[in-house]
Amino acid sequence: MQTNATRDSLFIENTARQPTEVGDPATDSRLFRRCLGLYGTGIAIITTETQDQRAAVTVNSFASVSLDPPLVLWSISRASRSYPLFKNGSHFAVNILASTQMDVSRHFSSKVDDKFADSAWWRGEFGSPLLDGCLAHFECETYSQVEGGDHTILIGLVRRASRFEGEPLLFAQGQYSVAYSHPEVPPSPEVGGVMPRTSSAGAIIPQIFEAHHLLSSTFDEHRHAEGLDISVARVIACIYDMPGLKADQVARATYLGQRDTEDALATLVERGMLVSSADGQLILTEAGRLRREAIRKRWEDFQKDQLASISEGDRRATLRTLSKLIEQNRMPER
Amino acid sequence: MQTNATRDSLFIENTARQPTEVGDPATDSRLFRRCLGLYGTGIAIITTETQDQRAAVTVNSFASVSLDPPLVLWSISRASRSYPLFKNGSHFAVNILASTQMDVSRHFSSKVDDKFADSAWWRGEFGSPLLDGCLAHFECETYSQVEGGDHTILIGLVRRASRFEGEPLLFAQGQYSVAYSHPEVPPSPEVGGVMPRTSSAGAIIPQIFEAHHLLSSTFDEHRHAEGLDISVARVIACIYDMPGLKADQVARATYLGQRDTEDALATLVERGMLVSSADGQLILTEAGRLRREAIRKRWEDFQKDQLASISEGDRRATLRTLSKLIEQNRMPER
Numbered sequence A, B: 001m002q003t004n005a006t007r008d009s010l011f012i013e014n015t016a017r018q019p020t021e022v023g024d025p026a027t028d029s030r031l032f033r034r035c036l037g038l039y040g041t042g043i044a045i046i047t048t049e050t051q052d053q054r055a056a057v058t059v060n061s062f063a064s065v066s067l068d069p070p071l072v073l074w075s076i077s078r079a080s081r082s083y084p085l086f087k088n089g090s091h092f093a094v095n096i097l098a099s100t101q102m103d104v105s106r107h108f109s110s111k112v113d114d115k116f117a118d119s120a121w122w123r124g125e126f127g128s129p130l131l132d133g134c135l136a137h138f139e140c141e142t143y144s145q146v147e148g149g150d151h152t153i154l155i156g157l158v159r160r161a162s163r164f165e166g167e168p169l170l171f172a173q174g175q176y177s178v179a180y181s182h183p184e185v186p187p188s189p190e191v192g193g194v195m196p197r198t199s200s201a202g203a204i205i206p207q208i209f210e211a212h213h214l215l216s217s218t219f220d221e222h223r224h225a226e227g228l229d230i231s232v233a234r235v236i237a238c239i240y241d242m243p244g245l246k247a248d249q250v251a252r253a254t255y256l257g258q259r260d261t262e263d264a265l266a267t268l269v270e271r272g273m274l275v276s277s278a279d280g281q282l283i284l285t286e287a288g289r290l291r292r293e294a295i296r297k298r299w300e301d302f303q304k305d306q307l308a309s310i311s312e313g314d315r316r317a318t319l320r321t322l323s324k325l326i327e328q329n330r331m332p333e334r
Helices: A029-036 A082-089 A101-108 A204-225 A230-241 A246-255 A259-268 A286-307 A310-328 B029-036 B083-086 B099-109 B202-223 B228-239 B247-254 B258-270 B286-307 B312-329
Strands: A019-022 A042-048 A053-059 A063-066 A071-077 A091-096 A121-122 A127-130 A136-146 A150-163 A171-173 A173-181 A274-276 A283-285 B021-022 B042-050 B052-057 B063-066 B070-078 B090-098 B121-123 B130-131 B136-148 B151-165 B170-173 B175-181 B273-278 B282-284
Touching: A019 A029, A019 A274, A029 A042, A029 A063, A029 A259, A029 B136, A042 A071, A042 A127, A053 A071, A053 A082, A053 A101, A053 A283, A063 A150, A063 A274, A063 B151, A071 A204, A071 A230, A071 B063, A082 A150, A082 B042, A091 A127, A091 A150, A136 B099, A136 B136, A136 B151, A150 B029, A150 B063, A150 B136, A171 A246, A171 B170, A204 A286, A204 A310, A204 B202, A204 B286, A230 A246, A230 A259, A230 A283, A246 A259, A259 A274, A259 B052, A259 B151, A274 B090, A283 A286, A283 B175, A286 B136, A286 B202, A286 B312, A310 B202, A310 B312, B042 B070, B042 B083, B042 B099, B042 B130, B052 B070, B052 B083, B052 B099, B063 B273, B070 B136, B070 B286, B083 B151, B090 B130, B090 B151, B151 B247, B175 B228, B202 B286, B202 B312, B228 B258, B228 B286, B247 B258, B258 B273, B282 B286
Parallel strands: none
Antiparallel strands: A019 B151, A042 A053, A042 A091, A063 A071, A071 A150, A091 A136, A121 A127, A136 A150, A150 B021, A171 A173, A173 B175, A274 A283, B042 B052, B042 B090, B063 B070, B070 B151, B090 B136, B121 B130, B136 B151, B170 B175, B273 B282
């Protein structure tokens, strides 16, 4: 390791900060997937139709390429059942999912035979299915196809772009997410920012926004201290509550993808926290149960600590206020 | 438009839901960019070093491609000053930014000459600079380069992947963001989910999480009703507070990118809400000032409406609770 401290004053030794894990992705694809999962993405469903055959795949490999000409890309596994239709198709559509479409994402990632049968959609100008409720549609002509390892990269020339009102559905750290303005972004909440450090004083609603962000960040540190990723923490909590589930049931119950669930299960088995019966039923070991209880205890202690300085009367009044605000803004049950 | 109602029960007329805007991106690249902005992404800084020349570009076009072999991709404008170094380089590194690195993203997107001089970094195993504080590093060998319109797609074979603790920095709808678990994801908050509909009753901290989410969604509808995107809303608020700023100052003050700021400014000029002086100073027109005041009034009315049913005593108690929680969790001033 060469150093270069005189010219680059902040050039640092590579021992400065230890990674949680590091390795060669050619020999450890689970490590590679965990690292890739740290890059947050939206979720897109790509659709095509050729001679009355329709296909749809859910991806988070969508990316913009070029403005002039307008190009976008995404990648499909050559092992995918839908691959031949996209490979031979002249067009496809990119459907960008909104935060209200978590169920659509799950439906189109499932193994249902005709995914379109239970979905609201229409045929776009260039023949590809456009799903209802999306944030944006890109109707594309297949521009080129590039081999990329076990996937093919499909590049589309966007012939028509449309957008709708809504917020994006995100996938970050293995879970469905929604975006909030970065807490250091200064403007006022009515234009999408969180309040600056001091100006939320005296206003209940901005203070709720700020308190949520700060409490959430503080508790994240506790979860990290237990050495658990968010997906592992969620899987362990799920099996603790419902011992005997199988892997696909855990994936559904935790809202994690099949792949992230399998990775989390493998991690728990490796650490001696989980065993699987001959028919695939999952049970936590004593070590697994203790870890789950340790996180729950941290969460309970955290709440107690946080509220210790607040009087019983103020607590009751705060709960009344919050309950009313929640009730006033809840969507009608679906 | 053909219909197909008998076979596809949910196949719908394409008049079902009107887009906010729609068009041909070949003739309207601002429309295209606004649509692309609806796909949330992480932020990556790509670095390379060849014969003591270093380059770094900030992108949100990073995507995974293949597991076996492990491939990733990103795109660079062929007009970029850094393009020759990446084109001719044998290696590059992908640095995935953490939520604590908004300033790093801004620094590396700026026009500073030597971006590395004020940054903490070290040289990775394959020679490319790795930035300190990131969530993940992918050290890549250049695997192939594909022409894609005005950009080149660089595909990297990942030789070494590492990850660190932290949360991802996101870019969604033109602004820096952080991710929160999707509100429909059921598990308890200690494992990264928001509470389900009914079980947060009686617990102050989970109720703060739930109230924030619901209030935020409700107010989003008000902003949409004013016909303003989040980036336009932020720009108009900024110029209202600080008339006479120039475009680059607005970009810095709003934490929007240069390009999103320019698009928002152009939209405001088109709508007659903004004028620019000969030397580039920006001033809202009467229509612009009125629109800004309308949003602020909606926000104030929204807060009043929300709190109308809550007694004065409960309000004061709630504020005491929230202020204490905020104070207890604030980071020390930097």
